[in-house]
Amino acid sequence: MSTSAVVAPLTGLPALLDAVREVAPHLDVRAPSAATAPFAFDAGTVPRHGEADEDGPAVSFPSTVSEVQQLVRLAGRHGVSIVARGAGSGLSGGASATRHQLVVSTDRLDRIVEVSPADEVAVVEPGVLNAALNERLAPLGLFYAPDPASWRISTIGGNIATNAGGLRCAKYGVTRESVLALDVVLADGSLVSIGHRSIKGVTGLDLVSLFVGSEGVLGIVVGATVRIRPLPVARRTVTAFFDSTAAGAAGIGAITASRVRPSVIEFLDEPTLVGIDAAQESGLRARGAALLLIELDGFGIDEQTAELTVALESAGARVRVESDADAETLWELRRSGRRFDDDSWFVGGDVAVPKSRIAEVFAGFPALEERYGVAVSAVAHAGDGNLHPVITLPIPAGADPAAFPAVLHDAADDLVRAALAVGGTVSGEHGIGTVKRELAAEELAERVRVAQLAIKDALDPTGLFNPGKAL
Incomplete structure (x- = not known):
């Protein structure tokens, strides 16, 4: 199979920087330096322990579409590959860049x-x-x-x-x-x-x-x-606490079986609740061992609430309609309540499975923990089967924090394969980037990969854009 679509061209970055100074001095292009080092990573690949390379990539800040076009033409002429970058909040290495590449930042294209x-x-x-x-x-x-x-x-x-x-x-x-x-x-x-x-x-x-x-x-x-x-005419937050992670994961099916279609269905397992409480002093675990955090919206919200309550209580949940103030706190805890300190190694994840198989994936966590000696937890966008697992391992006293153990990646890969085995996918929303390319190759048939690379070759025959990513 040809891999020309993901091979970067030879770099001519010094010549590109000279050309910018000579023919396009109005372009804001910054040479590789310590100041550009943060642009070498996205949120998912920034080193937590140890030092990054001193110099980052070259970085440009176009403020018009015509400036983007000019940068692309100059980069192509000098054989410099380009990494387009937004806020750098990605979690799969899709916006990571080397010191030989040109980052095109969209910071100023913000109208x-x-x-x-x-x-x-x-x-x-x-x-x-x-x-x-x-x-x-x-x-x-x-x-x-x-x-x-x-x-x-x-x-x-x-x-x-x-x-x-x-x-x-x-x-x-x-x-x-x-x-x-x-x-x-x-x-x-x-x-x-x-x-x-x-x-x-x-x-x-x-x-x-x-x-x-x-x-x-x-x-x-x-x-x-x-x-x-x-905007919906009304929004309402409903909590459903369960006595165990297994019961909560099974309770997701009760929502699907009802006629109610919430706008948000988030599932937090027991270790996640414990972790949020430890970081935020929130007291969630005292209310139950697993949580379905649900938002309803639209007309007929009382009728939606009544039917949803019956469905969840029949599955063993303790259901409560939250006040607006408490709801705001709960949603903030869901979005940013988890914290990971420097005393542990951890690896995050992003898989998606058919909704009917979510409970099965959670049920497999204890075996994964026993096999690799790690801790596994997850939150899930339960309404569409998208899980965000986190696998952690305490750093032993005296160990080098930068010596990231392979066992964490092995456990994470096995979790992804468990998702694939039940009809899932290696990424629901984070993307493939550099982090999941090998796993994506396990999901995609050979002929499909060939077709995708052919599309890349047709649109970008020299591999100018983000080589080594996604495909």
Whole structure:
């Protein structure tokens, strides 16, 4: 199988930097240095122990689409591969870069170009923060549905790159379901528009869906037309505590069997509750050993609450409608309550399985712990089967914290394979990046991988964009 699609071209970074100074001095391009070192990593690959390389990659900060085009043409001319970067909040290495590459940051491409309530769309540049778009929409009675846990700091462009999901996926879907059209700079520096402003449209192949989730390996997204929706007339938070992780995981099926479709269904197992309590002094574990944290929205919310309560209580839950103040606290604990100190090694994860198999995956954690001598816990976007496991191991006294034990990665790989065995996938929303390429190869058939690399070759024949990632 040809792998030309993921091989970086020979770098000519010094020549590129000279060319910028000579022919495009208006471009803000910074040479590799200690100041650019943070751009070598994303949130999932930044070293927790030990030192990173002294110098990072070259970094550019275009403020217009034409500047992006010029940078792409110059990089292509001098054989320098490009890594497009949003906020760097990704968790799979998709935005990591070497000192021989050029990072194209979208920090300054942060305009909300248009909001059209009549068409139910907004047009944004890729550097717009998810939170900033919703702040703009709220006074109009509208919202943008995708809400990854990093929504306050992650960009729309980064969300598009990974097809980010988040808590509301249960009802509103992942980022792909909210993207209608994209403006993309291709490897030759040309600007193309794909998709349509209308809600419906089937002309040609669905290139928008192809680019959403492609992790920047096909082109640089410089504009997006996204769907916006009316704010729900009501929202309500319901908690359901169970006596064990197994009972809570089984209780997810009771929601599916009901006629209620919550906007958010989050499942927190017992170790997660204990960990949040230790970090936040929150007292969740005193209420139960597992938690389904649920948000209802829309009309008929009393009727939804009544039916959901019956369904969950029949599954053994203790159900409570939370006050607005308590609900705000609970959602913040879910999004950012987990903490991992420097006394333990840990590796995170992101798998998705059919909803009916979630309980089976959780049931496999004790065997995984016994096999590898680690601790395993997880939170889950239970409404769409997306689990975020964390595998931890205490650092023994006197051990080198930078000597990350292979057993953690082995355990994480086995957990992914357990998800694949029940019809799941290696990533539900974090993407493949550098972290999961080998595991993705186990999921995808050989012919499918060949087809994906052929698409990469057709759009980016020299491997200019984000080589070594995703595919």
